[in-house]
Amino acid sequence: MRKVLIIIKREYLVRVRTRAFMIGTIISPLLMLALITLPIFFATRGGGDRRVTVLDQTGDPDMFAAIKRSLEARGEGDDELNRRDPGVGRTNYTLAQRVVAPSEDLQAVELQYQQQAAQDPNLTYLVLRPGSAEPLEVEYFAKNTSDFSIGTLERAINDAVSTLRLKRAGLNTAQIAAYTKRIEMKRNKITSSGGVEEGGRADFVVAFIMLFFIYMTVLIYGLAVMRGVIEEKQSRIVEVLVSSVRPTQMMLGKVIGIGMVALTQVGVWALSALVLTTFGVSVFASRGLTMPNVPISLLIYFVVYFVLGYFLFATLYALVGATVSSEDEAQQAQIPVTILLVVPMMIFNMIMANPTSNASIALSMIPFFAPTLMMMRIAVVNPPLWQILLSMLIMAASILGCVWVAARIYRVGILMYGKRPSIAELGRWLRYS
Amino acid sequence: MNVIELNHVTKRFDQFVAVKDLSFEVRQGTIFGLLGPNGAGKTTSIRMIVNIFAPDEGDVLVMSKHVSPELQSRIGYLPEERGLYKKMKISDQLVFFANLKGVNSGDAARRVDEWLSRLELSDWKNKKPTDLSKGMQQKVQFIASVIHDPDVMILDEPFSGLDPVSVSLLKNVILDLKQRGKTIIFSTHQMEQVEQMCDDICLINHGTQVLIGGLKEVKRRYGKNTVILDYEGPDSFLGDDLVKHHNRFPNYSEILLNDGADAQEVLKRALAAGARVNRFELVEPSLNEIFIESVTGKASSSKGGVSQ
Numbered sequence: 001m002r003k004v005l006i007i008i009k010r011e012y013l014v015r016v017r018t019r020a021f022m023i024g025t026i027i028s029p030l031l032m033l034a035l036i037t038l039p040i041f042f043a044t045r046g047g048g049d050r051r052v053t054v055l056d057q058t059g060d061p062d063m064f065a066a067i068k069r070s071l072e073a074r075g076e077g078d079d080e081l082n083r084r085d086p087g088v089g090r091t092n093y094t095l096a097q098r099v100v101a102p103s104e105d106l107q108a109v110e111l112q113y114q115q116q117a118a119q120d121p122n123l124t125y126l127v128l129r130p131g132s133a134e135p136l137e138v139e140y141f142a143k144n145t146s147d148f149s150i151g152t153l154e155r156a157i158n159d160a161v162s163t164l165r166l167k168r169a170g171l172n173t174a175q176i177a178a179y180t181k182r183i184e185m186k187r188n189k190i191t192s193s194g195g196v197e198e199g200g201r202a203d204f205v206v207a208f209i210m211l212f213f214i215y216m217t218v219l220i221y222g223l224a225v226m227r228g229v230i231e232e233k234q235s236r237i238v239e240v241l242v243s244s245v246r247p248t249q250m251m252l253g254k255v256i257g258i259g260m261v262a263l264t265q266v267g268v269w270a271l272s273a274l275v276l277t278t279f280g281v282s283v284f285a286s287r288g289l290t291m292p293n294v295p296i297s298l299l300i301y302f303v304v305y306f307v308l309g310y311f312l313f314a315t316l317y318a319l320v321g322a323t324v325s326s327e328d329e330a331q332q333a334q335i336p337v338t339i340l341l342v343v344p345m346m347i348f349n350m351i352m353a354n355p356t357s358n359a360s361i362a363l364s365m366i367p368f369f370a371p372t373l374m375m376m377r378i379a380v381v382n383p384p385l386w387q388i389l390l391s392m393l394i395m396a397a398s399i400l401g402c403v404w405v406a407a408r409i410y411r412v413g414i415l416m417y418g419k420r421p422s423i424a425e426l427g428r429w430l431r432y433s
Numbered sequence: 434m435n436v437i438e439l440n441h442v443t444k445r446f447d448q449f450v451a452v453k454d455l456s457f458e459v460r461q462g463t464i465f466g467l468l469g470p471n472g473a474g475k476t477t478s479i480r481m482i483v484n485i486f487a488p489d490e491g492d493v494l495v496m497s498k499h500v501s502p503e504l505q506s507r508i509g510y511l512p513e514e515r516g517l518y519k520k521m522k523i524s525d526q527l528v529f530f531a532n533l534k535g536v537n538s539g540d541a542a543r544r545v546d547e548w549l550s551r552l553e554l555s556d557w558k559n560k561k562p563t564d565l566s567k568g569m570q571q572k573v574q575f576i577a578s579v580i581h582d583p584d585v586m587i588l589d590e591p592f593s594g595l596d597p598v599s600v601s602l603l604k605n606v607i608l609d610l611k612q613r614g615k616t617i618i619f620s621t622h623q624m625e626q627v628e629q630m631c632d633d634i635c636l637i638n639h640g641t642q643v644l645i646g647g648l649k650e651v652k653r654r655y656g657k658n659t660v661i662l663d664y665e666g667p668d669s670f671l672g673d674d675l676v677k678h679h680n681r682f683p684n685y686s687e688i689l690l691n692d693g694a695d696a697q698e699v700l701k702r703a704l705a706a707g708a709r710v711n712r713f714e715l716v717e718p719s720l721n722e723i724f725i726e727s728v729t730g731k732a733s734s735s736k737g738g739v740s741q
Contacts, residue, residue, distance in 0.1 A: 006532045014521060235516030240577060243483040243510035244533040246502065415485070428447060 011257025029272035229321030309371025322413030666708030
């Protein structure tokens with residue numbers, strides 16, 4: 001045990017002290033910070049001012065007034081209008097009207113504006129063609145027609161026009177407000193204990209983030225274990241080590257040591273995430289999503305499944321590392337293991353769509369899929385406790401089995417160079433004393 | 434007292450028998466040469482002594498006990514294929530290896546300093562292996578195998594890749610360790626080094642013992658059947674009836690005689706052929722010659738020293 005600790009210490013320190021680790025650990029949260037704050041920055045800063053000239057040949061004086069009111073009212077207060085256009089840049093529109101008399105040639109006026117707009121990127125114009133409100137043909141001309149704020153413009157015009165129509169149909173302002181009020185559907189989640197809690201689209205976000213996180217971290221650190229084994233084998237350090245340590249101790253020390261590096265990194269990230277949550281809340285809110293309410297129990301499950309998943313896969317990657325002589329060979333040899341890790345990423349949509357089906361339950365019990373799929377089911381549907389415990393038990397048993405097999409292969413493999421062993425040979429290695 | 438004992442040890446890998454019924458003893462305070470061609474089973478034997486493999490049959494005893502993880506800390510092993518961690522400082526790695534052998538970090542750091550200065554590597558203490566020449570790395574690896582002051586040392590090709598200065602430095606260190614009562618198993622293909630350093634030797638081939646005993650005794654068994662002849666002129670005077678094997682070196686010839694051939698006859702023929710003889714000496718065969726003969730089986734039929 002003492003020897004395992006010495007190896008854990010070496011594996012840990014050697015990696016934590018590298019520049020790559022420091023950069024990865026510190027830069028990543030900064031990147032996350034940037035990802036979260038930049039949209040906030042732009043969302044709150046808005047798209048600036050935009051002048052729109054309305055070439056109006058409708059001959060309807062109310063039309064321009066309605067559009068102007070609708071558009072300029074946006075961005076002020078907790079207005080019904082604002083709720084529909086959250087966070088996509090509060091562009092300040094300044095509308096000017098250019099009335100085009102019915103006798104005037106609209107096309108000639110348009111051409112004139114078109115030439116001006118070609119010179120001046122800030123000049124945009126809107127054409128309201130004759131035919132009054134029914135049907136109204138609207139065209140927008142600008143150098144940039146793909147920014148988000150144009151949606152706001154379109155909705156503002158729609159709001160204005162439909163309000164105008166309703167008004168003309170004889171409704172007063174209060175009635176219009178009452179009739180067009182949007183409803184909001186509240187999502188409620190029934191828990192396995194029979195209770196009800198607030199649910200929402202955010203569950204999906206949480207489930208996906210956790211799924212992806214476990215996948216990425218297990219993959220990155222599992223491969224680090226494999227590379228570590230290959231490094232020791234290739235540089236022949238194993239020859240020196242095996243005269244001091246049992247191969248099983250070497251393997252466990254490496255897997256645990258690198259696992260602790262992973263936990264350190266995840267820990268640093270989790271802490272920074274906690275700090276960033278305050279920013280996060282406002283982003284989610286500004287995007288019209290409620291910030292997912294992540295219960296502590298989910299975080300605990302996350303850690304447990306992460307650790308179990310890491311151990312299972314790291315052991316397999318160590319086994320692969322022991323059977324190859326170079327990183328090139330490893331590229332191929334690690335594919336079966338990586339596939340086990342990738343499969344859940346390809347079928348998670350199916351599980352998400354029907355998380356309580358028998359197929360979903362069965363798949364989430366398979367030890368190689370449990371860390372991702374069961375984790376996702378926990379985030380989405382709160383499966384009964386026995387299912388969670390059973391999957392953990394299956395995983396623990398699988399880890400013991402894998403450690404046993406990997407240790408026996410490792411013991412022989414690390415001292416074998418040259419040709420990659422066949423499956424039959426690996427079977428024979430298991431039986432060596 | 435025997436520090437290491439192998440009694441009828443056999444080790445198989447599937448059908449392949451790597452070591453077959455091998456027995457030898459290593460006396461305390463001696464240097465024991467474990468010799469044999471590539472693939473003879475030397476490394477497998479050594480790995481059984483350092484408890485990497487367990488024998489299928491027979492016993493491997495170190496200090497009269499079956500090898501165990503506890504005994505590993507009293508053995509120092511310098512494998513033929515050896516390496517260092519590329520991204521770790523020299524001193525850190527040596528402390529790590531010492532820790533694994535049960536030396537606490539404080540002691541280890543002190544011993545690392547001592548050894549580094551003894552092998553003239555102090556300036557490289559905080560460097561990484563990639564900054565060191567191959568020879569320097571070799572010396573660091575040697576330190577790693579002796580840092581825990583083991584009673585038994587197993588050195589597999591310790592001098593390969595070293596310059597003559599380093600070889601003599603390391604040789605003195607090894608002889609000094611022997612003086613201090615350490616027992617050393619030395620495995621190499623350099624027969625001159627064996628002749629210089631070993632007390633006893635064991636030659637194995639195809640996993641079995643071919644030759645064993647004290648170095649002097651083994652050579653004596655072969656008798657003085659070799660002529661060292663330093664001459665100028667053609668070598669056509671050497672007839673097949675006299676010479677079994679002829680090694681022509683730039684400055685002299687080593688002539689292994691047939692059984693019963695008279696050495697004086699060689700000299701007579703040389704003079705008769707008009708060669709100028711500068712040196713004529715009747716000697717025991719070199720270990721190199723014994724090695725080649727024993728391994729290739731050439732003329733082994735009549736050699737008393739070769740066991741079957």
